[in-house]
Amino acid sequence: MTTMETTKTRERGPRNGVDTPTLFATLDAVKAQPDLAKFQFRVTNRWVKGTRSRSRVEPFQGAGGEQRHKAEYEYDADHPAVLVGADDGPTPVEFVLHALAACLTAGLANIAAARGITLTEVRSTVEGDIDLRGLLGISKDVRNGYERIRVSFDVKGDASPAELQALVEQSKNRSAVFDVITNRVPVEIEVRA
């Protein structure tokens, strides 16, 4: 959503379950008071057993204060049996694929609403290729993480194929998770032991 777009589509009402007027009002509020845009998300995790752990999504900072999700969210992750885990949850790397699909899709719905496009269906498949010789320490020439990720979208709505494709393109251009995966984020690790 560029500024031009915002101005052009300012008159539009809610669409796709997106409250577009409130979204535009939020953009205006953040433009006037940039500190509202500073967010901090937080997760706590505890080891359960073997390669299994459980994370809890914690309250987050943003919009000028401490915010709580309306529900409590906890998620298990584990390694699969073929990697000598108990398979008591998806692998951590699968959650990365979920995050990417969900981020691109949420943005797409917002952008469609802002552009006055009604969506009828959005489906995607995300595939991540990984050679485990990296993380198993078997080969120094193989990276630990995904070598590549492919996302395949099916988008249906009341616009031309080119306009629907442009929604995905713009969503990619504004996606937090796409940025995290395709660009570097510095990670600091501290240990108390």
Add this chain to the structure above:
Amino acid sequence: MTTMETTKTRERGPRNGVDTPTLFATLDAVKAQPDLAKFQFRVTNRWVKGTRSRSRVEPFQGAGGEQRHKAEYEYDADHPAVLVGADDGPTPVEFVLHALAACLTAGLANIAAARGITLTEVRSTVEGDIDLRGLLGISKDVRNGYERIRVSFDVKGDASPAELQALVEQSKNRSAVFDVITNRVPVEIEVRA
């Protein structure tokens, strides 16, 4: 887990819920047949309404064949109310923090078992700072994703503080999700519309 370590600790039994002998046997199998290490993880996602979508973790390829988790996993994600979402799930970026904590913790448990260290507690907190002016398209000088992520571990077990700290260090060095976040992964997006 370097080769030297593997050799040194080969006699050790299961520990921390990690079946260390089978883990070492798996390493040997992959060394002998590197194609076993080629994995592909997959998630499908469908848009629900507004910024909410739901992902399903699909069967994955690896260890020479198609693998199924022992359970079905589906996860919702949404934008929070302060971002004009319905808050019907955590945000996509929170799942990234979960993935990071879970990946580092799983690796830590494996490495501790391989080193003969019994863990009694592993807890972590992950915080991600993000300035939403990037993804909202308000400032070109602000990135879309996290500016930085901090992980704070508390590790307890029958080893010295230095040995426990070294577990986290080695887990970081072998973590798939740490690599995805701190290094670039190419992402290809294809759209059918």
